[in-house]
Amino acid sequence: MKAAASRSSANASATAGAGSACAGAAPASPASPASPAIVRPAYQKFAVTVKRSPIDGHGAFAVEPIAPRLKIGEIRGETISVAEARIRATRSERIMIVELSARKAIDFSKSTDPMRFTNHSCQPNARLVIRNGRVEFYARRGIAPGEEITVDYGETHHDGKLACRCGAPGCRGAL
Ligand SMILES: [Zn+2]
Secondary structure, three states: OOOOOOOOOOOOOOOOOOOOOOOOOOOOOOOOOOOOOOOOOOOOOOOEEEEEOOOOOEEEEEOOOEOOOOEEEEEOOEEEEHHHHHHHHHHOOOOOEEEOOOOEEEEOOOOOOHHHHOEEOOOOOEEEEEEOOEEEEEEOOOEOOOOEEEEOOOOOOOOOOOEOOOOOOOOOOEO
16 A cells, blocks of 8 residues: 655754763563564464565565465554544645544554555455454455565545556556
């Protein structure tokens, strides 16, 4: 999904001369056997990696085989009002917001979940399910390691003005 929201150039006010900065190495926590890159939340059922996509920007790619119909993962983000979502959407070309209801939306801009990078395809291998306030991804068919995971975005705020580059046979040509 189009996720790289344009970063506003914030004026970081530097706090000068802030006493004794503790530069000592933090003691390694003994109870963390795995590196942070490997740890994933329980709702991310399969290992997925984010890398450059031939479709658009970055995409989510399967690291291990995924069987048909199984849940791949979820994306979690900041719950906001639909009104706020519409304002944010006008400020950024690449933002990912899902409207859950007439009032509630989720902004995934700050999410660290790999599924937030899922691109659109007119012939997707996965589907997006919005249920009980959760945004979940399920395999439509078997997905091989290295394959990019895609969903059909359906209706978007682009109103068919964004060219689709999914390359699938029967591509609708626009989002
Ligand atoms: Zn397409």
